[in-house]
Amino acid sequence: MRAVITVIGKDTVGILAKVSAICAEYNANIIDVTQTVMQDLFAMIMLAQIDKMKTDFTAFSQEMEALGKEQNLSIRVMHEDLFQSMHKI
Amino acid sequence: MINVNDILETIRMIQDENLDIRTITMGISLLDCIDADIDKACAKVYEKITRCAKDLVKVGEDIEREYGIPIINKRISVTPIAIVSAACNQSPVPFAKTLDKAAEAVGVNLIGGYSALVQKGFSAGDEALIRSIPEALACTTRVCSSVNIGSTKTGINLDACKLMGQVVREAAERTVDQKCFGAAKLVVFCNAPEDNPFMAGAFHGVGEPDCIINVGVSGPGVVRAAVAKYPDASISEIADVIKKTAFKITRMGQLVGTVASERLGVPFGIVDLSLAPTPAVGDSVAHILEEIGLEKCGTHGTTATLAMLNDAVKKGGVMASSRIGGLSGAFIPVSEDAGMIDAAKSGSLCIEKLEAMTAVCSVGLDMICVPGDTPADTIAAIIADEAAIGMVNFKTTAVRVIPAIGCDVGDELSFGGLFGSGPVMKLNSFSSSKFINRGGQIPAPLQSLKN
Numbered sequence: 347m348r349a350v351i352t353v354i355g356k357d358t359v360g361i362l363a364k365v366s367a368i369c370a371e372y373n374a375n376i377i378d379v380t381q382t383v384m385q386d387l388f389a390m391i392m393l394a395q396i397d398k399m400k401t402d403f404t405a406f407s408q409e410m411e412a413l414g415k416e417q418n419l420s421i422r423v424m425h426e427d428l429f430q431s432m433h434k435i
Numbered sequence: 436m437i438n439v440n441d442i443l444e445t446i447r448m449i450q451d452e453n454l455d456i457r458t459i460t461m462g463i464s465l466l467d468c469i470d471a472d473i474d475k476a477c478a479k480v481y482e483k484i485t486r487c488a489k490d491l492v493k494v495g496e497d498i499e500r501e502y503g504i505p506i507i508n509k510r511i512s513v514t515p516i517a518i519v520s521a522a523c524n525q526s527p528v529p530f531a532k533t534l535d536k537a538a539e540a541v542g543v544n545l546i547g548g549y550s551a552l553v554q555k556g557f558s559a560g561d562e563a564l565i566r567s568i569p570e571a572l573a574c575t576t577r578v579c580s581s582v583n584i585g586s587t588k589t590g591i592n593l594d595a596c597k598l599m600g601q602v603v604r605e606a607a608e609r610t611v612d613q614k615c616f617g618a619a620k621l622v623v624f625c626n627a628p629e630d631n632p633f634m635a636g637a638f639h640g641v642g643e644p645d646c647i648i649n650v651g652v653s654g655p656g657v658v659r660a661a662v663a664k665y666p667d668a669s670i671s672e673i674a675d676v677i678k679k680t681a682f683k684i685t686r687m688g689q690l691v692g693t694v695a696s697e698r699l700g701v702p703f704g705i706v707d708l709s710l711a712p713t714p715a716v717g718d719s720v721a722h723i724l725e726e727i728g729l730e731k732c733g734t735h736g737t738t739a740t741l742a743m744l745n746d747a748v749k750k751g752g753v754m755a756s757s758r759i760g761g762l763s764g765a766f767i768p769v770s771e772d773a774g775m776i777d778a779a780k781s782g783s784l785c786i787e788k789l790e791a792m793t794a795v796c797s798v799g800l801d802m803i804c805v806p807g808d809t810p811a812d813t814i815a816a817i818i819a820d821e822a823a824i825g826m827v828n829f830k831t832t833a834v835r836v837i838p839a840i841g842c843d844v845g846d847e848l849s850f851g852g853l854f855g856s857g858p859v860m861k862l863n864s865f866s867s868s869k870f871i872n873r874g875g876q877i878p879a880p881l882q883s884l885k886n
Contacts, residue, residue, distance in 0.1 A: 350437065352446055380439055391442055403501050422446065424503035426437070431690045432683045433441040435754075 348377070348426040349396045349403075351410065355419030357388035364417070365392065368409055373400045393426065445683075449504060452656035453718040454684065456691050457711045458508040459495050460632035462639035462647040462704060463487050465514040465548075473523040477533040480519070484511060484537035484546075487646050487701075492542040494698045498691055506691065507653075507853075511538060512637035513548035521560030531571035531578045538577040545620075547637035549580040552627070555589040555876070565598055569605035572617040579635035585625035585822040587829045591877040593819065599623045600815025600871065607807075607838040614848050618837040619802065623818050625825035625832045630705050631761040636798070636833055647704040648696045649761060652688035653711040654680070655772075658748075659723045673727060674747045681708065681751030689756040707761030708752030709797065710744075712772035714855035720744075720765050721774025732774055733784030741765065742795035762831060764797030770837075770850065770857030771802050779858050786860050794824050799833035804848045804857040807840040814838065816867035819877075827880050 353365060362379070369376055374394045381390040399406060407423040414421030448454035468479035488511055495509040513534065520527035531549050538546040549571055551561040568580050582599055585591035603618050610617035622636035629640020632649035639647075661680040662673055688706040696703035712720045721732035724740045745765045753759055767789065769775045778784035786803065793799045799821050805814070818834045825832030839848045839859045849856035 350442060352442060354443075354446070382439060389439070389443060391439055393437075407500060420450070422503050425501045427690060428502045428504065428687065429437045429442055429445055431686045432445055433438065 351392040353390040455505040457653040458651040515550035517551035517564040535575035547579040550638040573609040581622040583627040590879040600811040625822035649704040650692035651707040654684040677747035678751035685752040685755035705760030708763040710765040719774035731783035732778040745796040762797040768802035770855040812868040
């Protein structure tokens with residue numbers, strides 16, 4: 347299973363490092379990263395393989411949300427299938 | 436990799452535009468629980484519901500977390516209780532109490548199916564069940580009731596209309612201390628669908644499998660935001676925008692339904708393609724119509740815009756899922772829609788216009804507060820009018836009016852939560868009693884020579 351991690355908020359130093367540190371800690375393999383800056387809003391999207399994670403999905407996503415709160419960002423972890431089904435025929 | 440804009444669009448829909456799955460409803464057949472001994476029958480009903488639905492709430496919450504989509508309600512619909520209770524030959528109220536207890540045990544907020552289907556006449560158990568509805572709704576909190584009084588193939592059972600006029604009034608009278616909420620849990624249908632996941636009208640039809648999962652999607656806010664991006668587009672372009680948006684919303688419902696059915700080990704029934712509003716700001720069907728170009732919902736042009744909206748939602752949704760059913764259309768419940776409440780308060784939206792609107796969309800006169808002194812026969816006549824629209828147009832129509840006991844036009848009933856609050860609306864004060872008291876059956880309409 348692959349998860350899409352989205353980080354949206356004000357651009358600050360070290361966001362990528364912090365998010366990937368959590369991925370590494372839980373053994374979630376980052377497959378792809380893309381980021382854009384729209385005006386002063388930073389949007390980073392990561393695709394991660396989470397089959398071999400050390401924890402369950404809920405704990406991983408809660409950890410990310412907690413980081414988001416701490417950094418004043420919106421961080422969401424969502425199943426890839428949602429985007430595939432909504433935007434592809 | 437998936438397109439970045441697509442990802443951000445989805446997140447915006449969920450975060451800012453109130454996109455959600457309105458309900459996952461498990462339909463459970465109770466045909467195998469029938470027993471002449473009511474205690475044994477109730478025990479079987481409780482056992483079956485708690486067995487089939489034991490993981491429903493947990494699976495719903497898991498999907499919510501993994502996919503990041505809010506799933507607002509997890510609910511249950513059951514076989515119309517009149518069929519189950521017919522063998523017992525006594526008041527079916529113990530069934531209502533059992534349903535309430537079972538719903539509480541599995542953690543669902545509403546359970547539908549305290550119902551009877553009497554479009555062509557009353558069979559054993561039907562009349563007893565209908566007469567017990569006010570008591571059943573007053574002594575339970577989670578049970579919802581519905582009665583089908585007409586269909587295109589059978590015509591309209593006017594005796595049942597008369598009876599339902601009394602039952603609706605009594606349901607409100609018995610729950611005056613709860614703001615007449617009993618009547619808000621009671622729907623009177625014409626052409627009732629057997630796989631509807633939405634309350635209060637959900638029941639599990641006898642032609643359905645033993646256990647099934649139906650999903651109801653929502654998203655008026657998403658449609659309004661999409662329309663708002665095209666202020667100068669022609670109405671055909673707007674229809675196209677709505678179609679594309681409905682496609683995305685429905686795909687989400689299809690995905691959630693598929694995953695839920697796999698995890699619960701229960702077949703996937705249908706996606707109900709509905710625009711179901713909530714009283715929250717930005718989640719209103721009336722605001723879509725206003726975004727298209729009406730100063731206030733209810734003014735001239737409302738029926739036309741609503742017809743276009745309803746049709747576009749279906750066209751987009753049908754493409755997105757191979758399993759469409761239920762009510763499928765735009766809902767226009769007055770008390771549950773911030774825009775409708777405003778329109779009714781400002782005098783733009785009246786009951787006659789609402790009736791016209793129900794001819795082109797799902798479902799009917801929904802969540803409308805009427806004066807507390809409205810006679811039962813007038814409520815029966817409202818039901819007959821609405822059923823006639825459904826009967827002639829081969830569509831589902833319903834009536835869920837709430838007689839606001841002790842209140843008059845201009846007052847307001849506030850239910851809270853998703854049920855919102857509604858202004859008491861003015862009705863025509865001339866009597867319909869002679870018509871209603873004639874009784875009998877309005878014959879089924881001709882299906883040719885349509886004009």
